[in-house]
Amino acid sequence: xxxxxxxxxxxxxxxxxxxxxxxxxxxxxxxxxxxxxxxxxxxxxxxxxxxxxxxxxxxxxxxxxxxxxxxxxxxxxxxxxxxxxxxxxxxxxxxxxxxxx
Numbered sequence: 259x260x261x262x263x264x265x266x267x268x269x270x271x272x273x274x275x276x277x278x279x280x281x282x283x284x285x286x287x288x289x290x291x292x293x294x295x296x297x298x299x300x301x302x303x304x305x306x307x308x309x310x311x312x313x314x315x316x317x318x319x320x321x322x323x324x325x326x327x328x329x330x331x332x333x334x335x336x337x338x339x340x341x342x343x344x345x346x347x348x349x350x351x352x353x354x355x356x357x358x359x
Contacts, residue, residue, distance in 0.1 A: 263337035265289040265322060266344030273300035275341060280304065280314055287335045289320040289328070289344065 262279050266272040267288025276286050288301070298305075298317075306313040318335075320327045322344050332340070 259283060259285055260338045261285045261287065261335060262339045262341060263287045263289065263332065263335050264341045264343060265320075266342070267317070268297050268301060269343060270300065272341075272343045273304075275343065276301060276304055276315065285314050285316075287316050287318060287331075287337065289322075289331060290317050291321050292319045 260283075262284050264272050264275055264279075264286065265288075267276055267286075268290055272288065276288060279286050286304075290298070301317075304315045305317075306315050308316060318331050320331055322328070
């Protein structure tokens, strides 16, 4: 079974991609920022209890600016494919801090 890692999984494109890959039989791992806001509405229907056996969808907490944590996630998951869809979506912040885009 192929494994995919998706950054930005809680966004529109990440959620649609996760659905597509799950339908194709992939094991899907998503990277989500820890946030004071719950922003998982687009993927709540995909959630599986991590204590169950043979789950096909798993969330990992991480931030694109934390390379050490991202490396740890990649080493742990060992994905066949990586989709980088995570980015700053606030326009002003993206101009002030372009490395977040």
